[in-house]
Amino acid sequence: MHIVIMGCGRVGSALAQTLEQQGHTVAVIDQDPTAFRRLGSSFGGRRVTGVGFDQDTLREAGIEEAGAFAAVSSGDNSNIIAARVAREMFGVENVAARIYDPRRAEVYQRLGIPTVATVRWTADQMLRRLLPSGSEPLWRDPTGGVQLAEVHAADAWVGHKISKLQDETGVRVAFLTRLGEAILPTSQTVLQEGDLVHVMMRTDEVEKVEAAFAQGPEMEGGH
Secondary structure: OEEEEEOOOHHHHHHHHHHHHOOOEEEEEEOOHHHHHHHOOOOOOEEEEOOOOOHHHHHHOOHHHOOEEEEOOOOHHHHHHHHHHHHHHOOOOEEEEEOOOHHHHHHHHHOOOOEEOHHHHHHHHHHHHHOOOOEEEEEEOOOOOEEEEEEOOOHHHOOOEHHHHHHHHOOEEEEEEEOOEEEOOOOOOEOOOOOEEEEEEEHHHHHHHHHHHHHOOOOOOOO
């Protein structure tokens, strides 16, 4: 696939190198020609100097045959304008924009432009480690009705099956992070100490779910 990236900072250059190593053709757009140094001498893709939402610049980068477009410059407005031009003018199917302002990110998500709010993501991840109680939404569907969140499970859940956790709390466990690795659990998977639990749940049931996770499993007869 041909992929166009706007912004040759740390994220854009790393993305370009990774995608090229995976066999894709890549074009990188940046207003500052010296930014392309980050790509290194081994990068074989196109380097296009210009503004990423300018149609001629995008055409020069091969937007008309692109299957994906990533807007990762340092400006929120530039990123979202470029993402919309790629999606609406050129019909690029897979478009993503990096947004620094998390309030804006949710607005653009509703416009159908997937956004990555980097600063908030990093801050959220740090908060999850510092204040592990409750839940922290990682993703919401555009209507806001369903969300993916990491929910803190009380130690009392350790040793119980994921199926029990799901039955008693009404969530779907999407994945676990165990010793730094993401794993897709089955209903037979048993929760271990230190597991981070990522669940899909209804937004209007967050408090109920958090309470059930904090309380631990209901007592069973004979135990």
